[in-house]
Amino acid sequence: xxxxxxxxxxxxxxxxxLLAAIIVFVRLLPLDMTVPVLPGPDLLLALTFCWxxxxxxxVPVLLVAAVYLATDLMFQxxxxxxxxxxxxxTEFLRSRRSQNRDVPFAFEWGLVxxxxxxxxxxxxxxxxxxxxxxxxxxxxxxxxxxxxxxxxAVAFLSAHVLNVRKPSPGKTDALGHRL
Amino acid sequence: MARSAxxxxxxxxxxxxxxxxxxxVLCLAIFVVWRIDSPRVERMRTELLDRxxxxxxxxxxxIRSLADMVDDFQSYQRIYEQNQDLRRELQQMKAWKEAxxxxxxxxxxxxxxxxxxxxxxxxxxxxxxMADSGSPFRQSALxxxxxxxxxxxxxxxxxxxxxxxxIAGVGKQTSRVILLTDAASRIPVTIxxxxxxxxxxxxxxxxxxxxxxxxFDQVRPGDRVVSSGDGGLFPSGILVGQVIxxxxxxxxxxxxxxxxxxxxxxxxxxxxxxxVPADGSLIVPPQPVPLLxxxxxxxxxxxAAGQSENG
Numbered sequence: 001x002x003x004x005x006x007x008x009x010x011x012x013x014x015x016x017x018l019l020a021a022i023i024v025f026v027r028l029l030p031l032d033m034t035v036p037v038l039p040g041p042d043l044l045l046a047l048t049f050c051w052x053x054x055x056x057x058x059v060p061v062l063l064v065a066a067v068y069l070a071t072d073l074m075f076q077x078x079x080x081x082x083x084x085x086x087x088x089x090t091e092f093l094r095s096r097r098s099q100n101r102d103v104p105f106a107f108e109w110g111l112v113x114x115x116x117x118x119x120x121x122x123x124x125x126x127x128x129x130x131x132x133x134x135x136x137x138x139x140x141x142x143x144x145x146x147x148x149x150x151x152x153a154v155a156f157l158s159a160h161v162l163n164v165r166k167p168s169p170g171k172t173d174a175l176g177h178r179l
Numbered sequence: 180m181a182r183s184a185x186x187x188x189x190x191x192x193x194x195x196x197x198x199x200x201x202x203x204v205l206c207l208a209i210f211v212v213w214r215i216d217s218p219r220v221e222r223m224r225t226e227l228l229d230r231x232x233x234x235x236x237x238x239x240x241x242i243r244s245l246a247d248m249v250d251d252f253q254s255y256q257r258i259y260e261q262n263q264d265l266r267r268e269l270q271q272m273k274a275w276k277e278a279x280x281x282x283x284x285x286x287x288x289x290x291x292x293x294x295x296x297x298x299x300x301x302x303x304x305x306x307x308x309m310a311d312s313g314s315p316f317r318q319s320a321l322x323x324x325x326x327x328x329x330x331x332x333x334x335x336x337x338x339x340x341x342x343x344x345x346i347a348g349v350g351k352q353t354s355r356v357i358l359l360t361d362a363a364s365r366i367p368v369t370i371x372x373x374x375x376x377x378x379x380x381x382x383x384x385x386x387x388x389x390x391x392x393x394x395f396d397q398v399r400p401g402d403r404v405v406s407s408g409d410g411g412l413f414p415s416g417i418l419v420g421q422v423i424x425x426x427x428x429x430x431x432x433x434x435x436x437x438x439x440x441x442x443x444x445x446x447x448x449x450x451x452x453x454x455v456p457a458d459g460s461l462i463v464p465p466q467p468v469p470l471l472x473x474x475x476x477x478x479x480x481x482x483a484a485g486q487s488e489n490g
Contacts, residue, residue: 030310030311031246032438061198070227077317080205091199133363
């Protein structure tokens with residue numbers, strides 16, 4: 001028998017995969033072929049960041065890498081670059097986990113916004129360096145900001161619907177380590 | 180996870196750091212390979228989509244029809260305005276219909292006079308749109324026809340009315356259409372009635388720009404834009420749209436194809452342009468192949484040897 005803690009961990013990992021698949025599926029649906037006036041938010045990225053801050057164990061690096069490599073290929077983006085940037089971004093958030101535990105939500109939100117804009121800037125810099133066709137910097141940054149704007153909603157939903165919250169102080173994982 | 184639990188030495192976190200580093204380097208390596216050898220990686224991408232997308236088609240259909248229903252419901256809310264608009268349009272259409280009927284009669288007469296057969300090579304394959312690009316900065320669509328239906332790269336696609344884009348990337352059962360609005364799209368066009376040539380280039384806005392117009396004075400908003408067939412890319416004379424003046428002062432094209440409701444597309448089977456392989460081969464007829472095969476080298480040597488012996 002699998003013990004309940006491990007089952008829960010893998011349950012949430014597969015839930016992440018499922019949510020990613022649903023988001024990709026909806027984004028690929030050909031509902032409207034016109035050029036959007038405002039670039040929509042990157043829901044998957046908001047979800048990934050939210051879970052990385054709340055429960056890093058639910059979104060392990062290899063899972064994020066696999067999901068983002070696949071989406072890079074599906075969404076006609078330069079393959080690999082998006083994945084590398086997302087891994088770098090989530091690792092940065094992960095490394096600040098112990099500081100993040102007690103900070104107010106506004107600070108977390110600000111941090112996520114900074115990381116999002118930083119990723120857009122890095123993406124643009126690399127694309128410019130390799131002379132790849134790229135969207136205008138303004139619209140790319142705007143998209144990052146739109147993603148940051150929906151971040152509270154994603155955080156709220158994942159806390160109250162999916163029950164992904166910061167571990168309460170003193171809680172331990174299966175091996176007795178502090179989370 | 181990787182917290183030292185009191186024993187002082189932490190083995191997990193360095194290993195984890197190496198793993199993260201290796202993953203990032205691997206991703207960047209994929210990116211660099213893509214940059215260097217783009218066609219091969221793009222083919223892999225096409226293969227992947229070819230596998231994945233047809234499998235979720237069954238789930239897409241109900242969601243699409245649901246979205247259409249929502250759209251229709253929203254349109255009920257402004258039904259009065261719509262009604263007024265339709266009446267006005269109907270008035271204009273009556274005039275057009277009159278003109279069309281006359282033209283049709285004239286056309287039928289002329290066709291009967293010289294009993295024209297339309298070019299059988301200009302046939303089309305129809306496909307259903309399965310997926311879009313999924314990214315706000317790329318404008319493309321995935322059709323459910325591919326190499327098994329004889330689709331080739333570069334063919335034009337249109338909806339019922341106007342040009343939609345070009346095929347770029349063909350998988351076995353799917354093919355990708357780069358829409359005219361994509362930043363990578365460049366199509367040679369003619370502006371009627373002045374006959375000015377121009378380049379229709381997408382820039383991620385809903386109305387692509389018209390570049391390289393020779394004489395701006397001859398082009399005005401409302402002129403028709405049709406494909407020119409320059410460069411042998413496209414059949415000429417396919418309707419693209421109407422010239423409009425953009426807010427930034429550039430001339431743009433309002434596309435005739437209905438991008439909001441792209442469900443089916445026709446892929447036009449373009450005939451391949453004749454390729455002239457070398458200079459002068461158009462003038463000089465192909466030379467006949469020499470009848471006698473050249474004498475092999477050893478034969479000559481033996482002959483020479485025999486002669487020297489005899490001599």
